[in-house]
């Protein structure tokens with residue numbers, strides 16, 4: 001057993017591991033520590049216990065206390081519940097790593113694949129209170145002393161990845177970097193599901209798994225999952241990072257946790273007058289870097305020469321050839337200067353992974369969301385459970401910082417799904433439950449999730465205030481059981497499913513889908529005076545129900561008390577205009593037709609309400 005001397009090599013290695021500041025350093029120190037203590041991380045089921053025993057070091061004690069507390073939660077059943085499951089997680093972003101931790105606690109053999117070999121994203125993530133609580137429980141402060149000190153509620157993406165990577169490794173998760181997932185190798189008689197990788201001789205290609213978690217970020221989805229595009233009004237985001245030298249002068253400058261135009265007209269007017277920069281909102285966080293994220297108006301970007309030529313197509317508009325990089329740097333610099341009262345001294349851009357000034361422009365006009373969160377694929381009698389987690393499930397709007405909050409919720413929900421799978425529940429039930437829970441995700445806010453953070457676990461009932469695990473029935477998810485083979489792995493951003501239709505509208509399960517939609521409408525219009533939604537057509541005639549739906553998600557945009565039931569054309573027009581402007585949902589008919597014509601067409605109305613339902617979780621709603 002290692003001795004208690006603080007000069008012991010294993011103690012020194014442990015200290016280096018805890019403090020490591022790059023992905024490579026974490027992996028190196030971990031492997032040396034394991035080697036020195038003669039513990040094999042491939043022995044994943046007993047690795048953590050052996051490591052603890054052999055590293056008899058007082059500085060590690062507080063870490064074990066935290067991890068033990070988490071591991072002892074009843075949900076994990078002492079790591080027995082998924083002891084027979086093998087999980088492949090694609091992506092070592094925060095959500096992939098967070099999911100991997102939960103799967104390891106459930107006792108599964110977990111391998112994470114990451115195509116990059118470094119963590120280089122300076123950008124800063126906003127954390128909801130529950131995520132701060134959660135990360136503290138995983139000893140985040142031990143690994144990163146500055147973690148959310150005082151009132152801080154943010155962290156850089158790379159620091160978060162480093163913390164989670166360290167926890168993963170300690171819990172016996174195998175994290176393989178510099179390896180890209182290219183698709184599946186289907187089961188043969190003798191082997192189970194495996195992955196095609198690049199480089200193709202990578203040892204992880206031999207790993208056989210029955211669970212595949214896709215956490216690959218915003219741009220890709222595995223074939224078989226459908227994504228919806230929610231087209232809002234044009235929204236151009238700019239992020240930039242400046243070097244933080246941690247001087248007293250820098251410490252004095254106040255953060256901006258989010259100024260939106262509607263709340264501070266004067267700030268934005270002064271900014272425009274002084275600099276010509278026109279913004280919708282801006283956030284400034286002081287972290288490893290000075291980080292700014294802002295939404296800029298197209299007109300001012302054109303006027304300031306950042307965008308060279310106007311195009312209605314956002315891809316063309318923000319294409320590299322159409323952006324003047326120098327002008328973009330100036331724009332970001334001036335906005336940062338102004339918004340911090342010119343008090344940040346000697347502002348110098350931090351560098352991105354390519355050694356360039358860390359400034360980037362992104363299009364948030366089209367936000368994507370997966371239609372379903374899970375699938376079961378079956379081939380030669382071997383089932384593969386698949387789940388989506390993180391940005392690829394619901395794309396976040398960065399200025400509002402929903403990425404980690406909803407990403408971690410989905411990680412827990414996915415772990416809950418794998419737990420049911422591990423328990424041997426019929427797979428259609430597992431999928432139905434997962435889809436029931438997924439319906440809640442886009443509507444989550446810090447206000448409507450439970451405040452009892454200490455009780456949070458992978459059990460959805462501990463986190464969501466009103467969760468119905470049976471809102472989607474097994475029969476409604478039968479299209480999520482795919483019993484044929486495929487090799488194709490989509491490398492393209494999935495586009496053009498603008499008009500989304502509920503999963504089963506045209507299929508034999510339409511009735512079920514209509515009921516789900518009707519229930520959703522009833523739930524979100526309940527309690528409004530003169531509004532009674534009994535069906536998916538006639539109840540909508542007066543326009544009051546549509547306005548009530550809007551009011552539920554965007555309180556006070558409409559003065560509900562001023563609306564007359566008899567003024568249907570006005571009410572409908574008001575709702576149509578808002579929904580088209582804010583969510584890009586075109587009206588299905590004119591306000592006149594909606595108000596006076598005979599029967600309102602049910603299918604058209606279903607399409608319309610579905611889009612409102614889908615858009616209700618978007619940031620523009």
Ligand code: FAD
Pocket residue numbers: 090091092093094095096113114115116121123124125126157179180181182215216217218220239293389390391392396397398399401402403404407
């Ligand atoms: P990600 O963090 O994107 O991680 C996905 C991982 O999967 C990546 O590491 C990727 O390399 C890996 N991967 C993808 N495909 C493969 C494959 N085939 N094989 C192996 N590995 C693969 N959010 C904010 O709130 N503010 C910001 O300023 C901000 N800036 C961002 C800048 C960039 C460039 C990106 C990509 C994202 C940014 N985000 C920002 C979003 C934020 O990073 C995510 O919400 C958060 O990291 C959670 O995402 P995730 O874990 O789902 O995916």
